[in-house]
Each structure stands twice: as C-alpha cells, then as structure tokens.
Amino acid sequence: MSAEAAESHGGAASEPAVRRMVPRSRGEAHRTATSLELFFDLCFVVAVAQGGRQLATALGEGHLRVAVLGYLMAFFAIWWAWMNFTWFASAYDCDDVPYRVTTLVQITGALILAAGIPRMFLDRDFTLGVLGYVVMRLALVTQWLRASHGESGAARTMTRSYAAGIALVQVGWVVVLLLPSSVVPWVLPFGVIAELSVPAIAERRVQSTWHPHHISERYGLFTLIVLGETVSAATVAVQSAVDEHEALGKLIPVAVGGLLLCFAAWWIYFAAPIHEHLRSNRQAFLWGYGHYLIFGSAAAIGAGLEVAVEYAVGKAHISAVAATATVTVPAALYLATVWALHSRHSKTGAAQWVLPVAALAVLACTAIGESGVLAAGLVAAAAIAVGVWLHSREVVA
Structure with missing residues (x-):
C-alpha cells in the first residue's frame, strides 16, 4: 500500500475522520472483510429472504412462470447491488464517516427493495422495488465520484465512467416505471444488459485495484x-x-x-x-x-x-x-x-x-x-x- 493509502487506513482503534479516498493495493497483506461489510451482508439477506419466500409461495401454488421470472428479476437486483458494493469496497474502502454513511444509504435501499419484492411477484408492481434499487445505485455513484478525486489519468476516467454509466442506467429504470405494465417484462432484459455492461466499459483501459x-x-x-x-x-x-x-x-x-x-x-x-x-x-x-x-x-x-x-x-x-x-x-x-x-x-x-x-x-x-x-x-x-x-x-x- 502507498504511504498515502496507508495514512488513510490508520489503526483499527482510530476514529474514522474524513479521509481522502485513494485506491488500495492489490498486494496489501492480511486484507479481510470488515465489520461494516458483514453488517451490509446481513441486511441484504433480508431481501434474499423475501425473494425466497415469494418464490416458495408462487411455486407452491403452481404459478411457475410468475415464480421464475419474479425471482430472477428480484434476485438480480439484490445480487448486482451487493456485487457492485463489494468490488468497489475492495478497491476503495477508506472506512471514514462519509463512506459509512453512504453505505448506510445503500443498506436503506436494500430494505426498501425487500419491502417491494412481494408487490413485484403478486401485482407486477415494480415501483417500490425500483425505488430501493435506485437508492442503492445512486449511493454508489457518489462513491465513484468521490474516488475520482483520488485518482488521475486513465484511473480517473475509469471512476467517472462508472459514475456516469450507473447514473444513466438508473434514469432508464425510472423511465421503465412510466411504461404500461404489459411492456415492462419485455424491457427489463435491456436494463439488465445495460447494468452488466457498465463494469466492462468502465474498466476497458485500466482495472480497479480489487484485492x-x-x-x-x-x-x-x-x-x-x-x-x-x-x-x-x-x-x-x-x-x-x-x-x-x-x-x-x-x-x-x-x-x-x-x-x-x-x-x-x-x-x-x-x-x-x-x-x-x-x-x-x-x-x-x-x-x-x-x-x-x-x-x-x-x-x-x-x-x-x-x-x-x-x-x-x-x-x-x-x-x-x-x-x-x-x-x-x-x-x-x-x-x-x-x-x-x-x-x-x-x-x-x-x-x-x-x-x-x-x-x-x-x-x-x-x-x-x-x-x-x-x-x-x-x-x-x-x-x-x-x-x-x-x-x-x-x-x-
């Protein structure tokens, strides 16, 4: 880890003051999951439980198509938001106050998403689910923008590409809510493809320093x-x-x-x-x-x-x-x-x-x-x- 990065990751007992967010080294020794990451996972499992419960209910009633499609979409939202946070944290976790607060916002979004999962299955009402998902993703946009201030050159371009790409796709999800409910299932795959494409496009020239x-x-x-x-x-x-x-x-x-x-x-x-x-x-x-x-x-x-x-x-x-x-x-x-x-x-x-x-x-x-x-x-x-x-x-x- 560079001297600047080492300074930003002070002793475990130090207070998490506002620090400069700089990339962590891939060669950093003894890198393990933090208590905040574990807490993040435990909160996300609430959404996983909701998805599983609705899947079980729909399957038990013989509604196979509703069960499978609803579960695939709900679990994609859970998994993709979790995965993006995890890879970002592996590269840029500075564990200061703004980072912790932003993570709390992401957790809040996960709980909103969990509350909206039953509606996604029962009524094809994606409003609450999309709202929670967008909250999680826009919180990550602020993290990427913050990371861009600690980078330069191609690495800064990468961080800004992430921020712009994620923000643009979230606009698309909001637009989806304005479409007739009969059209939404046909549009969702395009949103998924757009989400999956952001990391590949952002990191086409330089890789983030995940560990x-x-x-x-x-x-x-x-x-x-x-x-x-x-x-x-x-x-x-x-x-x-x-x-x-x-x-x-x-x-x-x-x-x-x-x-x-x-x-x-x-x-x-x-x-x-x-x-x-x-x-x-x-x-x-x-x-x-x-x-x-x-x-x-x-x-x-x-x-x-x-x-x-x-x-x-x-x-x-x-x-x-x-x-x-x-x-x-x-x-x-x-x-x-x-x-x-x-x-x-x-x-x-x-x-x-x-x-x-x-x-x-x-x-x-x-x-x-x-x-x-x-x-x-x-x-x-x-x-x-x-x-x-x-x-x-x-x-x-």
Whole structure:
C-alpha cells in the first residue's frame, strides 16, 4: 500500500475522520472483510429472504412462470447491488464517516427493495422495488465520484465512467416505471444488459485495484449467509408443519435430504481456495458474474424445501414430481455452477467429473417423487465421499 493509502487506513482503534479516498493495493497483506461489510451482508439477506419466500409461495401454488421470472428479476437486483458494493469496497474502502454513511444509504435501499419484492411477484408492481434499487445505485455513484478525486489519468476516467454509466442506467429504470405494465417484462432484459455492461466499459483501459483474497472471502461469506438463510427457511417450514399437522414421518426425509444438500453445498464451495485464480478482470468478471447462479440457486434450494414441506403436509397444489423439482433443479444448478467456477480449476483426472455427474444424478432424483429430496441429499453426500476418496488417492500417489 502507498504511504498515502496507508495514512488513510490508520489503526483499527482510530476514529474514522474524513479521509481522502485513494485506491488500495492489490498486494496489501492480511486484507479481510470488515465489520461494516458483514453488517451490509446481513441486511441484504433480508431481501434474499423475501425473494425466497415469494418464490416458495408462487411455486407452491403452481404459478411457475410468475415464480421464475419474479425471482430472477428480484434476485438480480439484490445480487448486482451487493456485487457492485463489494468490488468497489475492495478497491476503495477508506472506512471514514462519509463512506459509512453512504453505505448506510445503500443498506436503506436494500430494505426498501425487500419491502417491494412481494408487490413485484403478486401485482407486477415494480415501483417500490425500483425505488430501493435506485437508492442503492445512486449511493454508489457518489462513491465513484468521490474516488475520482483520488485518482488521475486513465484511473480517473475509469471512476467517472462508472459514475456516469450507473447514473444513466438508473434514469432508464425510472423511465421503465412510466411504461404500461404489459411492456415492462419485455424491457427489463435491456436494463439488465445495460447494468452488466457498465463494469466492462468502465474498466476497458485500466482495472480497479480489487484485492483477490478479499474478493474471494467476501463471496464466500455471502455464500455462507445465503446457505444459512436456506437452512433457516427450511427449519421454520418444518416447525410450522409439525405444529399444525404432526406429519413427522413425511417431514423427516425432506429435512434430512435438505440438510445433506446444504452441508454438501458448503463443502464443495470451500473445498479449495479460489483467489489465486483471480488474476485479471477477464477471469474475475466471469467468476463474479457467475455467482448470480450460485447465490440464486443456493437461496432457491431453501424456497424449494419450503415447497417440499408444504407438499408433504398437503398444502402445496402441485404434483410430487413438481414439488421435488423445486429442490432438485436449483441443487443441480448449484453443483454444476460451483464446478464450472471453482472445482474444475483444482481437480484433475476422475475427480474432475464428480460434480457434473452428481448434478445430473440430483436432477434425475426429480422423477422419484416424494422421496426425491432425500435421494438428492444422499447423492450429494456420496459425491463428497467420492471426492474425498479420490483426493486421498492422489495424496498417497
């Protein structure tokens, strides 16, 4: 870290006075997530929980199209705002008063977005959701503008490009609210493409100084939080079902299968460090963008377990295969995506194919029906056992 940057990041016990926001070094030692970042994640998980709850409700009622489209859009807003804050903080976190206050504004936007998610599902009313999203994004614009004062040359152009690009897209989202509700679903994909394009355009000449180890830790921590929310949602669903129906015999297989899936999801994600793979924007962007599927599928597993519990006690108005699919489809997607983004970089030989095969096997468990969730959990556990066995053989060899 430069002397100027070191001065801006004084001792942990010092008061966060107003400091000059300068880029942090990629080679900074002992870079870890801050308590503010962890608090930010915990507040964002409220929106994740709302999205999962609405997904479970829509799936349980058999409204597949509403469930999938509503969830994809709601989770994109959550994920994209979280991701942009995370990468910005990795490069420019100065932890002073303005930075903390601006982060609080972003958290406020996340809570507004969470409050608007039910309306997005039920009435296709995007007003509150877009308002919360725009609040989060405009707060980040002020951060990028502030960062531009600590940069020069191409780096300053990069920071200003971020600010201008994000602001322009937010104008577009506000305009979307003025369109007829029947047109909005057709326009939303263009807004998503515009959002995804901003980082690539802004960093086409110079890269922001994100920290590989810090970024990989932040993504890992958010994965843990999402998996925790999944376990929590499933636990509440089981408890409620037991209290109301006392259908313990039918619920135990779902609970066991769900627990095995969540444990497997944790195991495979953290099986090997990934930060050494994140050496350039090309690698990091693909990895970071791909986490939309990892985070989204992890949260969807929890929603699916809620649906499976509701089916077990006769509340869900769908077939046994459909109820099982709400768990097995996101679980298979999670396994496949973690393999594509993580595992394939550290596995060789037969171990390379454990997760792809496991993903297909979990998906095949859908056809089993009522026992499919338990079968999927056993498949995931078996995949871990096989992976550990193959790894031990490599070590011995």
